[in-house]
Amino acid sequence: MTAILETRALVSGYGKKRAVHGVDLALNAGEILLVLGHNGAGKTTLMSTIFGLIRPMEGQVLLEGADISGRTPAANVADGIAYVPQGHGIFKTLTVRDNLELGAFSETDAARTRERLEQVFSLFPILKERAGQVAGTFSGGQQQMLAIGMALMHGPRVLILDEPSIGLAPNLVERVMEAIKTINRDLGASILMVEQNVKLSLPVADRAMVIKTGAVVYEGAPEPLNDHVRLMTLF
Numbered sequence: 550m551t552a553i554l555e556t557r558a559l560v561s562g563y564g565k566k567r568a569v570h571g572v573d574l575a576l577n578a579g580e581i582l583l584v585l586g587h588n589g590a591g592k593t594t595l596m597s598t599i600f601g602l603i604r605p606m607e608g609q610v611l612l613e614g615a616d617i618s619g620r621t622p623a624a625n626v627a628d629g630i631a632y633v634p635q636g637h638g639i640f641k642t643l644t645v646r647d648n649l650e651l652g653a654f655s656e657t658d659a660a661r662t663r664e665r666l667e668q669v670f671s672l673f674p675i676l677k678e679r680a681g682q683v684a685g686t687f688s689g690g691q692q693q694m695l696a697i698g699m700a701l702m703h704g705p706r707v708l709i710l711d712e713p714s715i716g717l718a719p720n721l722v723e724r725v726m727e728a729i730k731t732i733n734r735d736l737g738a739s740i741l742m743v744e745q746n747v748k749l750s751l752p753v754a755d756r757a758m759v760i761k762t763g764a765v766v767y768e769g770a771p772e773p774l775n776d777h778v779r780l781m782t783l784f
């Protein structure tokens with residue numbers, strides 16, 4: 550397997566405080582890798598460091614083997630990495646269509662932007678139906694779909710999702726998880742997804758990792774984590 554995105558002995562945190570303690574992670578090309586862990590385990594810090602929002606203290610981030618440690622988020626977006634932060638990161642006073650068009654800010658080819666807009670609309674038909682509606686009036690689930698749609702407007706090779714299920718009713722979580730599977734299968738994006746909703750995220754994962762106090766305590770097939778007792782010993 551070729552890793553498209555990797556971290557090697559990555560250490561990161563805030564000021565002098567370390568929240569990620571030497572994490573080795575490898576997202577293989579074409580897969581969905583799920584990162585599980587409790588509140589405060591260091592998942593968001595890890596994703597933010599990979600995307601360039603936080604500078605690593607030690608270790609490396611690699612994209613297709615090239616060192617991208619400490620590179621800016623803008624450079625990472627231009628190179629095919631998209632990040633959907635926890636809490637969505639949409640522009641609530643703008644319409645759905647405006648948000649999606651902003652998502653394509655780095656794209657100079659108008660035809661490609663139109664094509665991606667159609668892909669997003671076919672993935673989430675509600676966004677097409679409500680393209681003219683102000684995004685802040687949307688439900689949490691619809692805002693999450695819009696946030697994912699915005700990220701897809703870059704045509705990413707790698708999609709990083711930080712807790713896409715947060716605050717959503719179970720039927721909407723299922724809908725979002727199905728869309729994530731479709732993005733992976735039909736659009737060919739490799740996906741790195743942080744989740745706390747183990748039950749609904751495990752079925753879409755190809756591999757899973759568990760992080761505890763900033764360190765990897767499990768890495769492998771998702772299925773063993775269906776065992777509640779086993780999972781509890783890891784969390």
Ligand code: ATP
Binds near residue numbers: 563586594
């Ligand atoms: P959650 O699901 O709640 O976001 P998480 O696994 O993503 O949890 P992080 O948010 O990465 O965990 O937090 C890891 C550690 O870093 C925690 O001890 C947290 O208190 C600390 N931390 C997070 N953000 C900051 C910050 N901006 N400044 C200082 N410490 C922080």
